[in-house]
Amino acid sequence: MPVIKVFNQVSFGFRRFQEAVKDFRDKNIRVVISTTLPNILLLTFTMLGLAVLLPLGLYLYLNNSLALNTFAFFVITAPTFSESVAHCLFYYLHTKHIEGQAIKRIAALLQEEPLPEPAGDAVLTNFDIEFSSVSFSYEQEPVLKNASFKIPEKSITALVGPSGAGKTTIANLIARFWDVDSGEVKIGGQNVKDIKLDALLRYISIVFQEVILFNDTVMENIRLGRREATDEEVFQAARAARCHDFIESLPLGYLTVIGEKGARLSAGERQRISIARAILKDSPVIIMDEATVYLDPENERFVQEAVTELVKDKTVLVIIHRLSSITGAGQILVLDGGRIAERGSHEKLLAAKGLYRRLWDDHTAARDWKFKHIAQQ
Template identity: 55%
Template sequence: MTKESFIDADGQQIEIAHYDIEFRNVDFSYGEGRERRQVLHNVNLKIPEYSVTAIVGPSGSGKSTICNLIARFYDADSGSVRVGGHDVKEFTCDSLLSNISMVFQNVYLFHDTVRNNICFGKPDATEAEMVEAAKKACCHDFIMALPEGYDTVIGEGGGSLSGGEKQRISIARAILKDAPIIILDEATASVDPENEHLIQAAISELTKGKTIVTIAHRLATIEQADQILVVDDGQIIQKGTHKELVAVPGKYKDFVDIRSQSEGWKIG
């Protein structure tokens, strides 16, 4: 089911001074009439600026929808989504998204040069800025090995590159944009160990000094988060730190126990 994205034409160019995020009594559903399916139910959350918030939960629980509402890909049915103290409906599309960079599992690259793909979020970037972003994202070396380096044209979707290479180019794009809010869907499950190491190094560079919202899959990331939100059936059923949540029976402790066994981790 789909729901049309909507941005008000009369939004304002707002420059925010703080980069916190808040949901107030948010409901959201896809579809209309009999096909209507509620995805979020009365969601309330606060994400302080410059903090790391990990969102965990089963597939289809509403994790991605929370991230999509922050960027206003859709509007909430009721309640409000606020960024920097302003309802996202107050912003123009450009002024809202200038504050947000997104890195998702399904990377989209244009049929264009590597250079233009990296500079998409900052078209006026200098050569030095672009190369520095690529180095921080651990992709400069493989780019230089391409036939035309940064001027190599890649197919739509980056078909000529590996999954790990595409992911690192998308992270370079986000590093270059340098937005204060990062929405991240960790995407290392389908790459080899070497690429996973490089992607994690790139993510570390991307997230320095930012407000981070991550749909987290790796225990190492979840454990280090300032706040963990456990989502199930469209509701936030637990909030807290790893230490707090693993100490009590519940969905989070079950999740950690399963991940610990499957990944061979030992949680202290």
């Protein structure tokens, strides 16, 4: 609403709202009209069934052509059978309309086959990550093309590149949210397909750009990282994530309910709680997807301190646009058009004067931009 108001689009927005309400009303009217007559016929069919069954059954019973227990059986089961048939026909009629198609889509989603699980369960002894000739398409659109790289154990690798290059896809493939079209994704030398999904996700923590918190207490949102954690362990994770102080200032402290998606907290506070959750989980592999984007300087400082605690002795993949934050990464991978275009340290990539150098120049130009005084003419 503030956006609509500030751009003087109130009349236009209200018009669109009226059109949406009218469209919704018209669709509901069409559904009612198209199903009223069939519903009446179904009800009539049910009632006629009983009207025919009772006199006929009674006639046959009085003429000793039908046993009493058989007659009673039909009298009891006929209404249930007729009602079941009516419900099936009613469902069929409704699924022919738009609302029914929505039900069909939900049913199709529920019937989606899960990713196949391995018969055994590979045991990991180290946690390096390797992509070997990986290709992946989303809805027939190629996203990754023959990508190969390795992230050494207990090191920090940054993944950079233009928007839409496939950076988040790489994170999703490591966690096996999807399976690759070809090639292999390995952790600790084991193909992720050979690791049971529950076990794989125990090895990985992900700090997303969009933080998902639940309409529950702060305590339970952090404890989501490890359900069996004690209260003291939750407090320690919160302190490490630099969010203990602001949590204590909330009306009920750790027992404060924070609203859907953490609506009662600022963006920085939500991000720090998500990092506390990852610290509590204590997984050997950490993936950070634009974790500090859109934060003000104060919150960014707190989040950076929390991240420093999070990544200690972990295998870390950082996806980021703010290049000045990853100049100290052990390895930087530059992704372009689904391929690894460049790799190396910050200094090496700058010296190569390729895509990374152009991204760096754009980043520094944007960072140094400022409003300039414009003299009145």
